[in-house]
Amino acid sequence: xxxxxxxxxxxxxxxxxxxxxxxxxxxxxxxxxxxxxxxxxxxxxxxxxxxxxxxxxxxxxxxxxxxxxxxxxxxxxxxxxxxxxxxxxxxxxxxxxxxxxxxxxxxxxxxxxxxxxxxxxxxxxxxxxxxxxxxxxxxxxxxxxxxxxxxxxxxxxxxxxxxxxxxxxxxxxxxxxxxxxxxxxxxxxxxxxxxxxxxxxxxxxxxxxxxxxxxxxxxxxxxxxxxxxxxxxxxxxxxxxxxxxxx
Amino acid sequence: xxxxxxxxxxxxxxxxxxxxxxxxxxxxxxxxxxxxxxxxxxxxxxxxxxxxxxxxxxxxxxxxxxxxxxxxxxxxxxxxxxxxxxxxxxxxxxxxxxxxxxxxxxxxxxxxxxxxxxxxxxxxxxxxxxxxxxxxxxxxxxxxxxxxxxxxxxxxxxxxxxxxxxxxxxxxxxxxxxxxxxxxxxxxxxxxxxxxxxxxxxxxxxxxxxxxxxxxxxxxxxxxxxxxxxxxxxx
Numbered sequence: 001x002x003x004x005x006x007x008x009x010x011x012x013x014x015x016x017x018x019x020x021x022x023x024x025x026x027x028x029x030x031x032x033x034x035x036x037x038x039x040x041x042x043x044x045x046x047x048x049x050x051x052x053x054x055x056x057x058x059x060x061x062x063x064x065x066x067x068x069x070x071x072x073x074x075x076x077x078x079x080x081x082x083x084x085x086x087x088x089x090x091x092x093x094x095x096x097x098x099x100x101x102x103x104x105x106x107x108x109x110x111x112x113x114x115x116x117x118x119x120x121x122x123x124x125x126x127x128x129x130x131x132x133x134x135x136x137x138x139x140x141x142x143x144x145x146x147x148x149x150x151x152x153x154x155x156x157x158x159x160x161x162x163x164x165x166x167x168x169x170x171x172x173x174x175x176x177x178x179x180x181x182x183x184x185x186x187x188x189x190x191x192x193x194x195x196x197x198x199x200x201x202x203x204x205x206x207x208x209x210x211x212x213x214x215x216x217x218x219x220x221x222x223x224x225x226x227x228x229x230x231x232x233x234x235x236x237x238x239x240x241x242x243x244x245x246x247x
Numbered sequence: 248x249x250x251x252x253x254x255x256x257x258x259x260x261x262x263x264x265x266x267x268x269x270x271x272x273x274x275x276x277x278x279x280x281x282x283x284x285x286x287x288x289x290x291x292x293x294x295x296x297x298x299x300x301x302x303x304x305x306x307x308x309x310x311x312x313x314x315x316x317x318x319x320x321x322x323x324x325x326x327x328x329x330x331x332x333x334x335x336x337x338x339x340x341x342x343x344x345x346x347x348x349x350x351x352x353x354x355x356x357x358x359x360x361x362x363x364x365x366x367x368x369x370x371x372x373x374x375x376x377x378x379x380x381x382x383x384x385x386x387x388x389x390x391x392x393x394x395x396x397x398x399x400x401x402x403x404x405x406x407x408x409x410x411x412x413x414x415x416x417x418x419x420x421x422x423x424x425x426x427x428x429x430x431x432x433x434x435x436x437x438x439x440x441x442x443x444x445x446x447x448x449x450x451x452x453x454x455x456x457x458x459x460x461x462x463x464x465x466x467x468x469x470x471x472x473x474x475x476x477x478x479x480x481x482x
Contacts, residue, residue, distance in 0.1 A: 055379055080383040086376040089398055099384040150385065 001066050001075070001153040001186055003029040003052055008061035010047050010210075017210050018044040018051075020061070024212035027205060031066075031153075032184035034176065036191055036201035036218070040232065043207040045190045046082075046158055052188065053080040053156045078154035083162040085143030087131035092123060092142050095131045099150040117145040120175060137164040144172060148179065155179075157189040161196065173200050194236035198222075206232070250448055257449030258456050268430070273457060276434040279347055279421070280414040283354030284362075287410050290355075291362030292403055296395055298363070299370025300378050313367060316360035321353075322419030328353040329423050345426040350434070353420040358410040365406035369399055408469045412462060 005027040010018040020027065029035045029052075037045045050056045052063050054070070062069050065078075079099075087095050096117055100110045118124040121141040126134065131142055144160060155176075161169045177200060179185040191197050197204055197218065204221045206214040206229055213226050222233060261269060298309065330336055332344045332352070343349045377398045381391040396403070418436035425432035427441060435458050442451035 053383060055382065076385045078383075079385075086373075086380040088377070088380075088394070089400075102384070102386055102390045146384070 001078070002031045002064075003154065003186065003188070004064040004067070005048075005052065006062045006064065008048065008051060008063070009059045010044070010051065010056070011059045017042075018047045018058075019210045020048070020212055022211070024205070024215045027212070027215055029186060029188055029203075031186050032180060033202040034180055034187045034189065034200050036189050036197040036204045037207065038191060038194065038197055038204060038232075039207035039213075042209070044210040045207050047210075048207065049080070049156050049158055049188065049190055053078060055080060075153070077150075077152050078156065079147045079150075079152045080156040081140075081143045081147045081158070081160060083140060083159035085139055087134070087139055087142060087146075089130065089132050091128050092131050092134070092138075093118070093127040095142055096146045096149050099146065103150060113149055117149060120171075121145045122171065137168050140164055141168060141172065144175065148175070151183060152185070154186045154188070157187065159190055159192065161191070161193065169196070176200060194233065251452075254449040254452040255456075258453030261450065261453040262457060269454070269457075271430065272433055272435055272438050272454070273461075275347065275432075276415060276436070276458075277461070279350045279354060279434060280411055282351045283358055283414050284407060284411040286351070286355040287358035287362045287414075288403075288407055291359045291406070291410075292366050292396075295363040295366030295406075296370045296374060296392075296399065299367045300374045300395070310367065310371075313360055313364050317364040319357070319360065320419065321357055321417040322423065324357050325353050325420030325423030328356060328420065332424060344424065345428060345432060347425070347432060349424040350421045350432060353424045354414045354417070357417060357420055358414050361413050362406040362410045365409060366399065366402060369402040370395070374399065404469060408465060411465060415458070415461065 005020060007025050008018060008020045009016060037048065039045055047056070051058045064070065065075050088098065090098075093114055096114045097110050100113060105113075115124075118127050121144065123138060123141050123145065126138060131139070134142060140160060140162075141164075144157070147155060147157075157176075161172055164172075173196070176185075176187055176189075180187060189197075189201065201218050203216060204214065204218045205212060206221060206224075208228050213229055214221055214224055221229065224230065224233075298306070298313075328349065329344065331338050332341070332349050333339055334342075334344065343352070374395055377395055378391055381394045386394060416436065418440050421427075421432070421434055422437050422440070425434070425437065427433050427437040433441075435454050439451045439454045439458070442448070442454070
């Protein structure tokens with residue numbers, strides 16, 4: 001599913017936290033690709049993502065889903081997961097099964113899908129644990145497995161690998177790349193990990209103080225002459241050549 | 248000091264003699280308090296959830312009023328209920344004054360803000376996240392409501408038992424609207440108050456022990472099956 005934003009703005013109590021009316025007034029997130037949103041804290045990344053996911057309304061502007069305006073009618077096959085996910089007070093298995101249950105899938109089908117996800121995210125051993133008792137990394141893996149269980153068309157991830165170990169990061173990135181390739185899943189991801197952004201994202205959008213400074217192919221960001229972007233990259237990367245930048 | 252000891256001895260004698268009047272008072276107390284708690288739950292839980300998860304102008308003021316009502320003096324609620332139910336009041340035609348129904352109405356008014364306030368508080372903090380998460384997973388309104396009730400189950404049970412505790416232990420409201428009529432509207436608390444005024448301490452202590460025992464059993468059940476379960480999740 002393609003997602004497009006048009007002149008989005010968001011104002012909270014007289015403070016404009018997002019203003020995409022000038023630079024990048026029309027962002028385009030192409031179907032079947034991984035799109036990264038990066039930028040310093042308070043730059044409007046989460047606000048932009050929540051608007052696109054239909055969780056908050058913009059003050060102005062619109063979001064198009066496959067060309068159709070959808071602020072008041074966000075499609076049900078998009079989902080959102082944050083680095084502090086809300087898991088339900090039930091087992092890990094039941095958490096992952098929840099989206100399938102409400103879609104009235106058969107018990108056998110639910111069992112097959114959930115078991116595969118438990119194996120893929122290496123959380124089979126904790127499938128009977130109550131999700132409220134999990135560690136941060138286990139919670140994030142459970143939340144991502146739950147988000148993927150019903151094969152959504154768009155997956156929004158807000159810092160999905162924050163505070164988790166490198167092995168789990170690798171596992172989660174592999175899961176995303178696999179679905180991008182096999183299912184054509186559109187993934188929009190917020191990350192503070194620049195090397196991760198260059199590793200998995202096809203495009204990057206750079207926000208700063210609610211405005212967009214760059215939106216385009218990942219490799220294009222590194223060539224940007226904008227001083228804010230330049231500082232951000234310099235601080236995050238030791239040497240440009242350290243990282244596998246796509247070209 | 249001696250009358251206190253005598254009071255306790257007499258109390259146990261009264262309890263184990265299964266005096267019909269005492270049993271009647273206990274059952275009426277339970278009936279009135281359970282009924283009012285049930286009605287308060289039916290009204291208070293959905294309203295508490297709705298208030299908690301909805302953002303609207305004036306929500307802060309509404310919540311302040313709600314918290315004030317949670318600690319409203321029972322005797323004032325009894326007074327207002329009596330004014331409405333009295334023969335010359337707006338609902339006088341129903342002839343509810345000095346009946347168990349009037350007591351249930353007064354206690355429902357007393358308990359509803361307690362149930363609503365506790366549910367509102369939890370729904371405001373965690374309910375919003377549950378609703379948002381449900382939405383991102385494709386839950387419709389019906390599924391979201393079920394999800395919320397399931398997630399707030401522990402809080403709802405705590406609200407219910409707190410409400411029941413407030414209902415069964417209050418004396419002011421039931422005294423005013425019930426009238427403490429022997430064999431008809433006399434409940435445990437009005438019975439205790441009356442016997443204390445008459446200097447019959449042993450009978451008052453006996454009823455006090457029964458009241459505390461009921462409270463203890465109710466809270467033990469809650470702790471064993473609900474709160475204990477929640478605490479286990481929070482380890």
